Amino acid sequence: MNFPRIVLAGLSGGTGKTIVTLGICRALRNKGLAVKPFKKGPDYIDARWLGLAAGESASNLDPHLMPAEKLPLLMYEKGKNFDISVIEGNRGLFDGKDVEGSCSTAELARIIAAPVILAIDCTKMTRTVAAIVSGCRNFESGFNLAGVILNRTAGERHRSILRRSIEEYTDVPVLGMLPKLSKNPIPERHMGLVSNTEYARQDSSLETLGRMAEECIDLDRLTEIAGSAGSLEVPELQLWPENCVCGNERPVIGVVRDEAFWFYYDENLEALEHAGAEVRELSLLSDEDWPELHGLYLGGGFPETMADKLSANVAARKRVKSLADSGLPVFAECGGFMYLGESVEYKGQSYPMSGVLPISTKLCLKPQGLGYTCGVVEADNLFFKTGTEICGHEFHYSLCVNEQETDFSYALSLKRGKGTFLGRDGIVKDNVYAGYNHIHALGNPQWAENFVTAAEKFKNRS
Template identity: 55%
Template sequence: MTTPSLPRLIVSGLSGGAGKTINSLGLARAWAEAGRTVAPFKKGPDYIDAVWLGLAARGICANIDPFFMSEDTMRSLFWDRAAGADVAILEGNRGLFDGMDTEGSCSTASVARALETPVLLSLDCTKMTRTAAAVVAGVSGFEPGVRLGGVILNRTAGPRHRAILRSAIEHYTDVPVLGALPKISPDPIPERHMGLVSNREYAGQEDILGNLARIMRENTDMDRIWAMAQSAPAPSQAIAPLWPDAPAAQDVTIGYVRDAALWFYYEENLEALRRAGAHLVELSLLSDAPWPEIDGLYLGGGFPETLAADLSANTAMLQYVRGLAESGLPIYAECGGFMYLTQGVTYEGTDYPMAGVLDVHTEFRPHPQGLGYIEARVERENPYHPVGAVVPGHEFHYSACVTNAPSAHPTVLAMERGKGTIDGRDGIVKNNVFAGYAHIHAFGAPWWAPNFVAAARRFKDGSRP
């Protein structure tokens, strides 16, 4: 079956901080305000930018990441999520050609090639004029198969600066200048230690996104950007179904916490659990509302440190979760969820007691303690990952795991890349609890969801560890 074409573009830059987030959010919201259905995507493992893109597009953003998935799976995910949309916009990460090696594997450029999608370059023009033309020319001709469809000039100083930049780029290259944004002060997007502030902790996101849409409308040629997106071809090869197998009957219930403290989840992870046979229910650690009966619990990442006082004050919930863990309930906890299961979190000099399931403590520190992709070999039996498998994932945390007795905590993952939790290892296991700093993606660990559901089924049937 032939897949029809779809207007689409990738917003990238020369490095992080080039202005691509402003351009991506502004374009997505401007098109949404114009009545178009926008399919948003984020390249890389970032949860926070992805949520903001989803808000801007008034939809759900998917992460496209060649570290976790093959090119075929990337294409399947893209076209599955873009079905029915009027346009798709994908925000890149880092610089356009920045990858994991000299060849640029896992770069935004590699995604642009795989998805046959033109690139809109966000160029930071601070203290630069004619050199911008050399940069654009270099980017345009650097890598075969990557089509630079246009450039937006960011952080321009004034009309004269913009005129020189535009004239030089259009004289020396055939790349059209599709917009020029002034320097914007203060920064219109709130940030903190892990990037953008969570929308769950910030009430002004609609004003921010509306302002960004206005900035793009007033300073870019929206018609020519739309024409660039329309120039994307139909896919040159057949697109396989993202989920080729029929879903299993949902015979167990798995809860997942989604509140202001914990909300980092890939939608594909949740869908993988559903298709493996789980009925999912959304829960909160901050609310006093009673939970329904569950057969498993998924604790994602988030910002438990900034809400540590509220989490710690909800002592009934702390005791309840500890009781669930002691009963043998399968619990899978990633990063922030792991922090919640420890004895406590130290944040800005104050210790906040947590659920006490694991006999370790976490301390928030001023610099990242783990940052980037990870690969971990499974060395010990556990309910979720088979022994011998290599689990790809990522970690991004400012807290550190603290313990006086590292050997007292059974861990199942040996880090081949990344920091982990304790002495180069991750995945602390206790009863049916698996907890650590690593985040995984269901397409990178396809066994995870079926194994999690199987563990929930054993628990429901009365089997205990």
């Protein structure tokens, strides 16, 4: 079947491709199209904003996080009922894990056979833009550079020279030219765009970007290019294996999802459900009672900016500690890992946390771990078999301090990445697994099955 799709890429991080993509998603939605957004790479914040712009939750696609054959399958399953799929790339078009560009946006575009639209920051640039476009067009084979959008242009004279230069020296069409904005309509902070949950003007900002896209981008030509991608070859595989490990009464796995913790891939939660769990959303900020749980999943987020509220909820802290001490399977990533420690230090003040693990964390001014990770499981735990290779990612400004390894062990030895301490990650203490590393369930299919198996055993304990 025809599967309209398009990749929005940039020359580097910070070129404005997220703002361009958000505007396009909202503008296409306003035109009455059903838009499915995707985000290339390990990114929760941009993906959340893309979902808000399109009115449909975004899915992540990345050759490092999951096997290449699952990328078109995931894209098809998530996007088949939509009019167009819009994929935002990450970093520069050809930037990947190594000098060969492994796992780059260009590689993803080849895998899913999607045309690429390149967003270019044209600040203080005129004719050189043609050389950049020509170089990108010819740098690698096997992908289709189908158009460019010129961002941060200064005025009509500037835009005229840019367009004429590209038309004179290349055959790549200019699909739009956006002006410089006096200020970013969506504020940024240490981990990128501010969380939508902490920004009251989210919809008005997205509408502003949508109107800008309508006025400055040839959306009809863009949708034509997306439609030219043609059918998508999908491997004859199952996205979710038939691996339900439970009886008739499903174990309940609680997922902490509130303003402090919301870094989750939707597919991770789907994987737990397909493995047989009932997933229930919880909050560590509210006073609401929790249901009976047989497992607990704490994802990443911004516990540091909510540290005062998290610390003040003493009942929730004690509840998590009691559940962990009772043998409940607990899996925590990054922000969730920070919450399981004794305390979080933020802006010179220390805030008590749950005390499940004998560690503390401290927010730093610079990233302490950033990028793709890869490691091998070297210690027994409930979630991964020893010898398993795990590919994931980390992005944290916090640093683990006061760690006393006498009370726990590290499960994961990283070949790539910083981890919690000296290239080690995945702290294991009895039934608890916690660390800075984030995983995607489609790249680590044993995780959900093992998690649900452990939850089922806990449910059936005598």
